[in-house]
Amino acid sequence: MLAQAVRRLLLAIPTLLAIVAAAFVLMHLAPGGPFTKERQVPQEIEQRLEAKFGLDLPVEQQLLRYLIGSEESGGGLLRGDLGPSMAYKDKNVVDIIAEGAPTSAILGISAMILALFVGGALGVLAALRQNKAQDYLVMAIAIGGVCLPPLVIGPIMQLFFGVQWQLLPTSGLHRDEYGLRYLILPVLTLSLPLIAIISRLMRASMIEALRSNAIRTARAKGLPERQVILRHALPIALLPIVSYAGPALAGVMAGSFVIETVFALPGIGKQFVLAAQQRDYTLVMGVVLIYSFLIILLNLAADLGYRVLDPRSRT
């Protein structure tokens, strides 16, 4: 298993390089650049700025420069340097990401943990009470969660919890002892769609698991129902959740523009969209790289988790 994990990680390197190249070329296809602003800069200055960042070179040379570095742009990607930001003067991409990433990661991980517990529990409940009132209630919540995007739920929660009942702060982030209170609403908002999807997946796979021969055998052995469900059905039913949660976690950890904007949080989701709009090439590439890396890593983790859980793949 370890050998396979190492092999997969090594294979990830060419994949990441391909992603970098694809994203780099795509980004440069878009018209305009980081220095084409509404307020016209004198042409001479613009040219000098472009020369400084190598934007006057052909795309393939720029890519090469980005990868192996140069005097002006630092050590290059292959040596772990993401280069200077093009929109924020005198700031490195690594620093900008290091500022925003913790917030986005905390939000994403907490939302995913909450969603796994709540969604998982709801899904199991619905499966055990299939076609009864509890089942319909859970499925109604699940469909509602899919249909109400954070864009709608976020402001509504702010209106009730923050403005009407004055229970929770509606925006901002304070990294002190009361900081947790600021995270409640954003985490809830972010986890609702996840809860919806996980509870539906969990319900379907639990129903399937309960119908399997293994469970019939466990029941025939006379095991208590509780043990049948927790020890025998749950591990099988968790498999689809594991393969969903891997890439989904990468998605929420890379930041959510809507959540970060609605709740005024300093995360990389917002940075990323702004950077893409301003053509801050290096910052965009940095976030794309982190996202792709997370996807590959968490997909691998999901596959490994799958093997641990799946009794059929045990040898």
Next chain:
Amino acid sequence: MSDILIDDTPLPKAIKGRSLWEDARRRLMRNPAAVASLYVVAILVLIAIFGPFLWVHKYDTIFRDSVAAAPTWDNMHILGTDTEGRDMVARLILGLGISLLVGLAATLVALTIGVTYGAVAGFLGGWVDDAMMRFVDVLYSIPFVFFVIVLMTVVTVPDPGLKLILVFCAIGAVEWLTMSRIVRGQTIALRKKEFVEAARASGARPMQIVFRHIVPNVLGPVVVFATLNVPVIILAESFLSFIGLGVQEPLTSLGRLISDGSRQMINAPWMLVAPAATMLITLLALNFLGDGLRDALDPKER
């Protein structure tokens, strides 16, 4: 006891074969939630098509004397007006129409690319398949937002109508990835079937086999995916509108109305409530319909 063996119910004259689709249709019609949502979707589509001609106000008429007015019977502003002084009912009908149109058109774009790509990759197999699917993997790892932003800005068009076409091409161009994976999987399962062999024996060219014999057989999962994809695209469009890259003024969409409304939430809550409710109903109906179709087309349920 011999009378038990005699079955006196008359035999049906000829047993009419039921096709797969006929079978699925029957099962769909037995599912009350799916039937109800079918009607809801039909009504929404009718409102979106004929509403603009029937409603008393136009979507871009500005009433200077009633800006951000609360819902009132005066002058038939039954859902109020927005901060520009335009009638909310008219805006809502237009927004609904554009959201449905974007959902439908982007799904068609995604279907066309995804089905062709997936079927060709699955049918050819070998290194071609490997290379094609590796390419999909690479695209998968690039964030959706990035893709759409680049696609939306590559072409700059001043005309809002053309921009709209761009919106759904951009979303469709991102959403085809999942479709191509589904179709590829199905195609691989079908590739070795006898009817493909027969087609090959009768001298059909590879591309002819793909489009005439394989594609029609993978339509089941494709239809389900497409129905469930429309709400996803409507949400994606609302996200685009939120970051200012979606439908441009004076046109509007449900997502755009919601994101405008959420900014006026405290002063003019009617600007948020009506579009949010409309979107909820639309998405609920489409999701129930998609679930119903999935159950109806599921071979395990037969």
